[in-house]
Amino acid sequence: MGGRAGSSSARHLALVPASDLTVDDIRSALDGARPLAVLPSGPASVVAAAEAALRPEEPVEAGADLVVVTSGSTGRARGVLLPAAAVRASASAALDRLGGAGSWLLALPVSAVAGLQVLCRSVLTGRVPTALAPGEPLAAAVARMPIGDRRYVSFVPTQLLRFLDAEPEALRAFDAVLVGGAATDPGLLARARDAGVRVVTTYGMTETAGGCVYDGEPLTGVGVRISGGGVELSGPTLALGYRLDPAATAAAFVDGWFRTRDAGWLADGRLTVTGRVDDVVVTGGVNIAPTAVESALREHPDVADAVVFGRPDDEWGQRVVAAVVPAAGAEPALPSLRAWVTERLGAPAAPRELHVVATVPTLHTGKPDRRAVAAAVGAP
Template sequence: MSSARHLQPLPVPPGSDALDVLPALERALNGEGPALLPVRGDDGAEARRLTEALSGPLTSAEDSSDDPTALVIATSGSTGTPKGVLLTAAALRASAEATHRRLGGPGHWLLAMPAHHIAGIQVLVRALLAGTRPSAVDTADGFRPESFAAAAQHVLAADGPHYTALVPTQLSRLLSAGGDGLASLRKFDAVLLGGAATPPALLHRALADGVRVTTTYGMSETAGGCVYDGQPLDVAEVRLDGETGPILLRGPMLARGYRHQPEAAAFAGGWFRTGDLGRWQDGRLEVLGRADDMIITGGVNVAPLPVERVLAEQPGVREVCVLGVPDPEWGQAVAAAVVPADPAAPPAEPELRAAVRERLNAAAAPKRFAFLPELPLRGPGKPDRRALAELFQA
């Protein structure tokens, strides 16, 4: 390129004010102006931290006049260190257009999650490419079903398909609250669900309540979800290294790489190495969780996600997160943080342990439990395993 383009911070306001970024986002998608670094508009300290780490001129390896970098999405991954995912306009378009093809055509979108994360900003990208005006949920007091219902009215009044995207925690709240929020949710032609693993019990409950849920798997490096209901979008390829090996992804929706990391091994050979483990089940991709989260207890490997699925199906369990914590006898002990449906009457530990032992094996049965009012979260609805590990060790 003749002169280096700069990466400019884009403060994204929370809630319905997030729509203020649409003009800047549209210019970036058209290759006009600077590349954009979306940051939280309501957290100055976090915005400064990401700006200092990631802003500035883009190098020749980070940009191209033929396919300009439109967005750099900040992600801490599993390390806590900020990384910038270089997303080109073409990658964002490929993802958004493939989503519309899978769902049944361009439509009207409701933004219900923060738009500085990839899942939120892709809602805005899809709306721009569809030529429709999105609406956004007012989250001034957090995510509330009545606010969702109010914002949904504007989207549902328009002709054509109606779409939204949620994280499992939001879906759970809408199902539990019932009323206008759930009634509105039922009217959407598709509800994309991602950001964190979806407990099967929650998915079954949503479908039984008439909600058209589509589970998604993807990340910032793939411009958002690229595997829907276990099957890749038409632009995406999935490869596994081994029967339950690491998941690799390829396609035009892939990021260019990482900011300040021109030779990142994760992108070598045109495939993105996700760091997740998975397997094929009846022709669908089943994600087993992060390889880094694998628990080695008494010499036996235990994947947390299957344990979480068993526990989430037990009576009295609303949410659960399973992790490994240091143990002098076992090396690591399987620990489960459980949010009870009724805090005054948490489920019995022996019954939870027995359910895992029966469905999986003795090694997977949690040795420690913590009953919490809520799970600590990071990013768009992901359990904060680091915070939970500190809780167990304390």
């Protein structure tokens, strides 16, 4: 595949480990000078999977300036082809919605689109992001941010929960705390907002250059529609497709629309996402959204975190399975959790199997790794 117009040489990806990524790498990609892919940190198997999806030995598809590896939360990881124009459009629309350019705290992996966008937005506005060091108190990182500038940060829900419990005053220092990457419990959002934290929920994915719907409302230029119960997105932030996978590209990107694998609905132009189409647990003929059960479980006083999934069941077709992290000093019990969920969501949603785990493993994007949890806990 050829390079840009006027060039007779093929363009190849610059593969940069997350730990070695520089502002110059980002700037070169956004200027169209050198296509970039960031390798995730972590076990060798994670890096190898990313390299397999990226296939750096093959020329880069025309128009792609950044290739970002998806989390693999619903199957094989893919390289998503993003033109610089999509990243720029996303940054411009997001900053317009947030109230203008500002300084960012980097608290997410730069191999995933949310963390990468923090770097891109900083470069595009002439700023240098402040990185949150592992284990560093949030207040210490905030103290290192420029004074007199607007302050922004992007978190996944578990980070918001952790800092809300430990350092709510530090969270209040931000002009906007963006939360995305996974469904955020309404109870957690209410707690944060009651504490004076300016939370903005974001919905989007690598294929839309990150969040493109803020607090349920599409960013300028973004289209949202529901087709067959699934969410579809359009606009200038869309990717070109998938790296060296024309069949998957043709199936997901149709007539200027990206077919997500999320279920949801629109009301008065506001989007509500109910969960992944793939994650629905059908038990006794009733469709159960795992995210709704997780939200209910996290409100239980004995539960600090939860992941819910389905398993084959001879009687029910599938049974609802919960893996929970206990709250400090608590011992979660299945009868109590079943009663709790039944009261809030009805009997079909109540877990029929319970596992207590120390932590919830996450993908390199920060999302809960449902597959890893299901494999780790095994059958009862």
